[in-house]
Amino acid sequence: MPGATDTKPTKPLKNPCNLCQSVRAILKRPKTGQQLCKECFFHVFETEIHNTIVDNKLFNKGDRVAIGASGGKDSTVLAYVMKLLNDRYSYELDLVLLSIDEGITGYRDDSLETVKRNRDQYQIPLLIVSYKDLYGWSMDDIVKEIGRKNNCTFCGVFRRQALDRGAIMLNVDHIVTGHNADDIAETVLMNILRGDLPRLQRCTSIITNDTSEDSSGIETSKILRSKPFKYTYEKEIVMYAYFKKLDYFSTECIYSPNAYRGHARIFLKDLEAVRRTAIVDIIHSGEALSASVQANESTKLPTMANCTRCGYISSNELCKACLLLEGLNKGLPQLGIGHTTKIRRMHEAANLASGLSSPASLSSAVADGSAGEKVKVVTHIKDLGQLETMPTLASV
Amino acid sequence: MSQSDATLRIELQFSGGMELLFDNQKTIHAKVPASFPLDGSAENRHAATIRDLISWTASNLLKERPELFIGADGSVRSGILVLVNGADWELEGELEYELEDRDEIVFISTLHGG
Ligand SMILES: [Zn+2]
Ligand SMILES: [Zn+2]
Numbered sequence: 001m002p003g004a005t006d007t008k009p010t011k012p013l014k015n016p017c018n019l020c021q022s023v024r025a026i027l028k029r030p031k032t033g034q035q036l037c038k039e040c041f042f043h044v045f046e047t048e049i050h051n052t053i054v055d056n057k058l059f060n061k062g063d064r065v066a067i068g069a070s071g072g073k074d075s076t077v078l079a080y081v082m083k084l085l086n087d088r089y090s091y092e093l094d095l096v097l098l099s100i101d102e103g104i105t106g107y108r109d110d111s112l113e114t115v116k117r118n119r120d121q122y123q124i125p126l127l128i129v130s131y132k133d134l135y136g137w138s139m140d141d142i143v144k145e146i147g148r149k150n151n152c153t154f155c156g157v158f159r160r161q162a163l164d165r166g167a168i169m170l171n172v173d174h175i176v177t178g179h180n181a182d183d184i185a186e187t188v189l190m191n192i193l194r195g196d197l198p199r200l201q202r203c204t205s206i207i208t209n210d211t212s213e214d215s216s217g218i219e220t221s222k223i224l225r226s227k228p229f230k231y232t233y234e235k236e237i238v239m240y241a242y243f244k245k246l247d248y249f250s251t252e253c254i255y256s257p258n259a260y261r262g263h264a265r266i267f268l269k270d271l272e273a274v275r276r277t278a279i280v281d282i283i284h285s286g287e288a289l290s291a292s293v294q295a296n297e298s299t300k301l302p303t304m305a306n307c308t309r310c311g312y313i314s315s316n317e318l319c320k321a322c323l324l325l326e327g328l329n330k331g332l333p334q335l336g337i338g339h340t341t342k343i344r345r346m347h348e349a350a351n352l353a354s355g356l357s358s359p360a361s362l363s364s365a366v367a368d369g370s371a372g373e374k375v376k377v378v379t380h381i382k383d384l385g386q387l388e389t390m391p392t393l394a395s396v
Numbered sequence: 397m398s399q400s401d402a403t404l405r406i407e408l409q410f411s412g413g414m415e416l417l418f419d420n421q422k423t424i425h426a427k428v429p430a431s432f433p434l435d436g437s438a439e440n441r442h443a444a445t446i447r448d449l450i451s452w453t454a455s456n457l458l459k460e461r462p463e464l465f466i467g468a469d470g471s472v473r474s475g476i477l478v479l480v481n482g483a484d485w486e487l488e489g490e491l492e493y494e495l496e497d498r499d500e501i502v503f504i505s506t507l508h509g510g
Contacts, residue, residue, distance in 0.1 A: 026487075035487055238504055242411070270468075
């Protein structure tokens with residue numbers, strides 16, 4: 001940064017920033033080994049995410065986008081950065097926060113408080129949908145009933161659907177989640193270990209919707225999902241949150257010992273310690289493997305229909321959530337299923353509460369949403385128009 | 397004061413879930429020995445480094461589950477970020493960084509929740 005160093009430090013600067021040369025570096029980038037000062041780090045971090053969004057054409061101007069928010073580090077940084085980039089580059093996105101309340105006392109209730117603070121700090125409206133309201137069961141209830149063995153299966157199936165239902169209530173086009181490069185590498189690893197090629201394919205794509213093949217019965221939805229942090233390292237997300245003093249919640253789920261994933265994560269970190277590019281290498285392996293799977297399986301689209309019980313998109317008569325619920329509810333017939341009425345009620349309440357602009361009626365969205373309409377096509381954001389080119393770092 | 401009694405004032409900070417292993421304390425003002433014995437001999441001592449600080453912290457301050465703090469080769473567990481006076485310890489010599497009086501050392505867990 002020539003010209004910016006009028007006041008020369010008396011001592012030679014220790015660890016000068018590789019970009020501006022004039023300020024002490026505070027971070028060594030895991031990706032490149034570059035050492036950066038705080039301001040240059042912020043700039044590079046934000047600009048790379050902006051470039052990911054533009055290069056992958058994640059959004060159209062005017063899209064209504066839900067940020068899946070858990071109160072944890074990744075989604076907190078995602079909410080902050082999405083708002084910042086939306087303002088800085090005039091994406092003209094209509095942003096909302098969407099949180100799932102699994103009903104886990106001492107864990108989710110606390111993290112939701114963090115999300116509520118984020119709502120106020122970033123001025124983004126928030127919708128919380130709860131398992132209890134959607135399914136009649138909280139995770140606390142489920143664990144009481146089935147113990148701690150398979151509860152993560154329930155939670156995973158319910159969460160995915162709950163996010164979609166929340167997105168329908170909010171009438172959004174798109175959900176962004178905070179999955180980062182480390183998460184994706186870890187998931188690639190686990191899918192390889194399990195030999196789960198369809199999931200391998202899904203976990204490596206930066207954007208998914210129901211045009212994706214689904215040979216193994218993975219349920220897909222009409223709403224686009226993307227991962228703007230696909231190429232963002234966890235270390236940088238945590239450092240960004242630390243230096244920006246962002247408010248996030250960090251406790252592990254009390255029901256998820258997650259031993260397998262935990263080992264995969266530590267294994268990855270250890271690999272990364274001896275080989276800097278391990279994370280990106282594994283993501284690339286995942287992409288290459290799924291590309292070859294796709295080439296072999298001559299893209300046969302499964303016939304997707306709707307769950308006969310709740311209307312959620314499903315390749316089977318009953319969606320996975322309904323199947324799980326049926327089991328849970330055996331012997332407890334009084335609970336019934338009653339999704340639609342509950343959802344409609346919640347949807348109305350949510351509209352009243354947040355003054356959100358006329359979301360499509362949920363009941364009709366569920367009823368005719370997935371069957372009749374054409375599958376949504378990922379279009380380009382060319383009409384975002386005058387996207388600024390990446391500003392030179394000298395102008396920081 | 398003999399050489400082995402000298403201490404350094406070190407401010408330790410824990411965040412990102414790291415504090416859960418330290419009785420939920422986010423900041424601890426510690427008096428850390430300025431030197432540690434070389435090879436167990438009382439005569440030969442070396443100036444305290446972060447390596448020493450990590451094992452000293454584990455034996456004196458850590459309340460639970462040491463395996464979530466200590467990793468291989470006397471370092472912190474992988475996935476824990478360390479900052480020395482506001483900067484990434486990877487820029488400061490990592491384990492071999494020599495502590496100075498009034499240093500501020502931060503431990504951040506990246507392994508907790510997304
Ligand atoms: Zn700089
Ligand atoms: Zn269903």
